[in-house]
Amino acid sequence: MALDDTTEELARDAAQGDHRSLGELLRRIEPDVLRHCAKFLPYHQDAEEACQDTLLAVARNIGRFEGRARFSTWLHIVTANCARTTYRTLKRRAAEQASEDLPDLRADPGRVSVIAGYRLDLLDAMEALEADKPDLAQALVLRDICQLDYNQVAEQLGIPLGTAKSRIHQARKYVQGILGDAYGPLA
Structure with missing residues (x-):
């Protein structure tokens, strides 16, 4: 999410x-947050739910944003979480639905789309x-995921x-080890 100076x-x-x-x-950030959530979650409704949770988390925690790094960096972390x-x-x-033997109303994402199934496996990993x-x-x-460079990662985490x-x-x-077990050796 590249945000302009006005948003910062x-x-x-x-x-x-x-x-x-x-x-x-x-x-201003809602459309970008929704796009970012959709990278994690293959179903639009799920991405919308995560987007709303993110916006709520931003509203609740904005006072914790100290401005040491760019807001876009902080927002990436909140969105990913x-x-x-x-x-x-x-x-x-x-899992609860399966334990109650209720019919699954959603299609299996692994069958609907290879990309969607891979996203879910990546989230599991x-x-x-x-x-x-x-x-x-x-x-x-x-x-x-946030696509920070190595220096920014080190700075954010306070490590060398x-x-x-x-x-x-x-x-x-x-x-890769986890995904390799599911998909075979990864190049």
Whole structure:
């Protein structure tokens, strides 16, 4: 999400408690947040749910935005976390539905689209990484999902550049191992 300078300024004003700036900020970022959520979640309704959760999280937590990094960086992290949380909730609901022997009203995303199935498997792999090695997961999200450069990742995490690169490399190997089991060797 590349946000213009006006949006960055709105975020700084909103963080200082300006409610009008917050309203305008939320209006401006909504389309980008929805597009970003759709990268995580293959169903439009699920992406919309994650988008609304993200906007709510921004509104609730904007006071925590300190302005040390760009707002777009902070927003990427909030969006990724909300999308993953939405995914976990949907996964839990599906498991509960399956345990109640109710018919599944959704099509299997693995059958509907190879891309959609791969996205869900990637989310499962990210969830496993987060549970097992959260420091690696955070670095991977910043680099490969938020598309920050290595220096920005190191700065965001408050670690040396070499450590950031190492964590990203280890995280990629971890995820590739999980996806390799599902899809065969990854190039």
